[in-house]
Amino acid sequence: MRAAVAEVSAVPWTRCGSCAALVYGKRLARNLFVCPECGHHDRLTASQRIEQLLDAGSFKPLLVEPVHFDILGFTDTRPYTQRWEAARQETDLAEAVLCGTGAIGGHGLVVAVMDFRFLGGSLGSAVGEMITLAVELAVDEALPLLIVSTSGGARMQEGCLSLMQMAKTGIAIERHREHGLLSISLVTDPTYGGVAASFATNTDVIVAESGSRMGFAGPRVIRQTIGQELPAEFQSSGFLASKGQVDIVADRTDLRTVLTRLLAVGRRTERGVDPSIDSSIDGLVDG
Template identity: 60%
Template sequence: MFEIESRPTTLKRPDWVRCGQCTELVYGKRFARTLHVCPGCGDHARLTARHRLEQLLDPGSESVLEAARTLHDPLRFADSRPYPERLDEARAATGMDEAVLCVRGTVLGRPVVVAAMDFRFLGGSLGCAVGALITEAARESLHERVPLLLVTASGGARMQEGALSLMQMAKTAQALAELDEAGILVLSLITDPTYGGVAASFATLADVILIEPGARMGFAGPRVIEQTIGESLPAGFQTAEFLLEHGMVDAIVPRASLRTTIGHFLR
């Protein structure tokens, strides 16, 4: 994670960014040139869905996919605040309708359908609308017979939608099964963090699973697991390097190499 340190300015980007790993200060323009990767320690900062698409897709190739509307508040859920208030706040803060952005586009001239998740939107949680959008992206991929790229970032199921949220795991898994049966390539790019129902469904059902350096993926967090089993976990548990060593992912790909690597698989 990176902290922003800036003076009052008319610039659109911060003057300085502090790396949360090594605490090095990085000039904002340099940080943008390195694709939001710390030049000192190599820590990969989280990206918005919009930034992710801008880095991966060919300029001018994007067209947005839209899914059928889902219920705004299917359970009329309220905890300390009503669910609709939380949704409205997330939409105002992110400029997104939901926690995933689905588009058609090209990478190095090769067509692809992309579903990019955004952790800023209620922790990238998997709700009915996210499930509908992922399914629509898979259907578009099947209809056009072009590869599907899933870029994941999520804390898990959306608690405000209860069991309906859990049902999205089966829904998206079925959509990917149809692509598998049709022989259409599905790529998954795991970014930090990817947990819960997303990790247990479409994030790990792809033909090829790529992951950014240092990204974490798992069903439950390490603290919950340690409390449940009453034992300490191995060093680096659930990190990209640990997952690669144990055969859970196919390759660790630095951000600067993602376009080239993904383009290679799309050939």
């Protein structure tokens, strides 16, 4: 995040992508890239998420070198291999997810944070393998798990291999659950397709950042398919919470507090303390 803060600070003023208000760059950075005028949450990189959410200096990346799969020899306007290599150079990431260990509020955990800049945060074979390895590490170390999702869905360039990652990650998370360990999904904008239909909604607790959208198909596709108008704020975090699809909606400035309290409750549960009598979770679900 420090690089991003420096980049924003180098531009004296920036225009909000939602309300079009001019915002002082340093003010926007101090406000965690949330517009102070309208509350619009800018999209963050995986590194920015980690720096905002985790305790300073606690993150240790999972040292895995992804293997590139191109069994289809897929080409649109450019070969898939070229797009993948360009994404690695542009983002300085090995793949569309950054995994590792760290701590939030002093509570150790394993994290997997997606990055939309890398081919739309799409779920490919390497992404599925990295998330699965992160979950298995959480099981081996008896640690809670946090997955931060942002994605356009399955990576179409890899065909059925991409779709298989939905089942693969789901099985890994179920094994984590069988060990009595807490898993948390943090849904950020946007989260769609195979990611929304798999690990983003397959954890013990689902937290949605304010203003985030989640669904399988986008609203335009659904509207054209059913030939009907959709409800107001369809697929928004507030709409999803009202339908019981997410447990908690929180502003970015409150996420660390929410996650810390959830991890504290999860730790007490592992020790045999009844979470129903724990006042630290009061009001979270209503938030």
